[in-house]
Amino acid sequence: MALMKQDRDETITARLNRTIDALMPAVIDIRRQLHQQPELSGREKETAAMVAARCRDLGLAVREGIGGYGLLATLVVDDALPWLAFRADMDALPIQESSPVRNYSSQVDGISHSCGHDAHTAILLGSMQAICQLKDQLKHNILFVFQPAEETCVGAAAMLREKLFGDIKPAQIYALHVYPYLPAGSIGLREGAMCAAADMFDVEIKGHGGHAARPHECTDVVLIAAQIIQALHHIVGRKVNPLHPAVLTIGQIHGGHAGNVIPGSISLSGTIRSLHPEVHEEIRTRMDQIIRQTAEAWGATATFTLRQATPVLINDTKLLRRAATLFKQFTPDVNLIEILEPSMGGEDFAEFLYDIPGCLFRLGTGGSPETRYPLHHPCFDIDESSMKSGIAVFTALALQ
Numbered sequence: 001m002a003l004m005k006q007d008r009d010e011t012i013t014a015r016l017n018r019t020i021d022a023l024m025p026a027v028i029d030i031r032r033q034l035h036q037q038p039e040l041s042g043r044e045k046e047t048a049a050m051v052a053a054r055c056r057d058l059g060l061a062v063r064e065g066i067g068g069y070g071l072l073a074t075l076v077v078d079d080a081l082p083w084l085a086f087r088a089d090m091d092a093l094p095i096q097e098s099s100p101v102r103n104y105s106s107q108v109d110g111i112s113h114s115c116g117h118d119a120h121t122a123i124l125l126g127s128m129q130a131i132c133q134l135k136d137q138l139k140h141n142i143l144f145v146f147q148p149a150e151e152t153c154v155g156a157a158a159m160l161r162e163k164l165f166g167d168i169k170p171a172q173i174y175a176l177h178v179y180p181y182l183p184a185g186s187i188g189l190r191e192g193a194m195c196a197a198a199d200m201f202d203v204e205i206k207g208h209g210g211h212a213a214r215p216h217e218c219t220d221v222v223l224i225a226a227q228i229i230q231a232l233h234h235i236v237g238r239k240v241n242p243l244h245p246a247v248l249t250i251g252q253i254h255g256g257h258a259g260n261v262i263p264g265s266i267s268l269s270g271t272i273r274s275l276h277p278e279v280h281e282e283i284r285t286r287m288d289q290i291i292r293q294t295a296e297a298w299g300a301t302a303t304f305t306l307r308q309a310t311p312v313l314i315n316d317t318k319l320l321r322r323a324a325t326l327f328k329q330f331t332p333d334v335n336l337i338e339i340l341e342p343s344m345g346g347e348d349f350a351e352f353l354y355d356i357p358g359c360l361f362r363l364g365t366g367g368s369p370e371t372r373y374p375l376h377h378p379c380f381d382i383d384e385s386s387m388k389s390g391i392a393v394f395t396a397l398a399l400q
Contacts, residue, residue, distance in 0.1 A: 015134065024387070035118045038106055039090075044090045067156075067164070070155060077139075083140060084172050084174075085173040086175070088120040088145070095112050095378055099378070119384075123391055127144075138398060145164065150347070150349075153348045156348040172319060175358075180375065183335065185385060186364035188364065189324055190362075191320050194339075195360070197280055197350075201272065207299065207301075213260070224294060224302075228291055235286045236283070246276075247274070251269065253268045271309075275342060311350045316353075316358060
């Protein structure tokens with residue numbers, strides 16, 4: 001019996017490899033089309049339309065306009081079988097691409113797929129086609145989730161609020177994210193916390209502007225903002241347990257119109273990340289105190305707006321170990337790498353994991369030096385051969 005099972009698994013593995021090899025040129029073409037026409041979070045209209053058309057071409061039922069431009073494609077094998085879900089994000093970033101000359105660079109000024117969501121969408125479309133071709137081997141019905149607005153951390157929650165799955169309760173859900181720090185085609189696995197909780201925040205400081213030569217007649221909001229920024233950056237170093245990772249970053253400041261004028265207002269925006277709920281709450285509390293009290297001390301007013309973006313992403317240990325076993329069984333050529341430390345990056349796939357057990361994997365995309373730029377870098381690109389491993393592991397999970 002063991003030999004018969006081994007022979008059967010080898011047959012399925014060979015069939016899986018042949019199927020994916022045949023699909024790869026089309027998958028690369030899809031990724032390049034998406035890369036040339038990136039769309040920002042909440043504006044993924046054309047991307048979603050292309051995805052919906054390809055899903056329907058495969059005969060899948062498609063529901064569109066979920067939480068914005070999100071959509072769900074459904075493959076039914078047998079109504080009595082359990083449901084398995086896969087998710088990909090579709091949105092791009094407001095980053096001007098600055099990569100070496102290539103024939104698929106972004107054609108939209110100021111917008112690029114500098115986080116690899118074009119690859120995620122192409123991989124899930126390729127996986128969908130491979131899974132449909134292997135439908136006779138499936139023991140699950142399959143849900144394919146194409147999500148908008150991941151970069152703003154609102155897309156997953158919006159889709160769930162609009163009852164993405166309806167009356168269906170998926171037994172498991174999976175996603176992956178490209179990762180330039182791992183060798184191309186490898187898969188990174190981590191039990192437990194994979195990505196940090198992330199909040200976004202805005203601060204507006206209002207005072208009394210005037211001539212730069214007469215600061216005593218003004219309330220200098222630039223000086224106040226500088227003091228607030230310095231104090232905020234001390235929170236992690238002096239009010240957070242050093243054994244609990246946390247990050248506070250201010251990435252945007254707006255204020256003033258001329259070098260000889262003290263403005264009447266100034267605004268700044270940033271993010272906080274942590275892996276522990278109590279740390280997160282401590283940072284929030286301290287920020288509110290520092291911002292309000294510093295502004296009041298200099299005669300200004302300040303508003304602090306906090307947007308709780310996404311919780312800590314925690315992989316299900318049992319499913320992760322089972323996934324590793326499946327990968328070794330059906331994709332033996334894929335290099336599996338244990339990731340020792342979680343990322344401080346946020347990932348709103350965590351919203352799905354509140355109610356559905358599942359995992360996020362890392363897909364290694366670093367090949368040549370041109371594909372090792374970090375995520376969100378203007379020169380970011382991937383080794384496109386790595387997408388084969390992404391399709392292979394999704395398909396292997398579907399075959400469990």
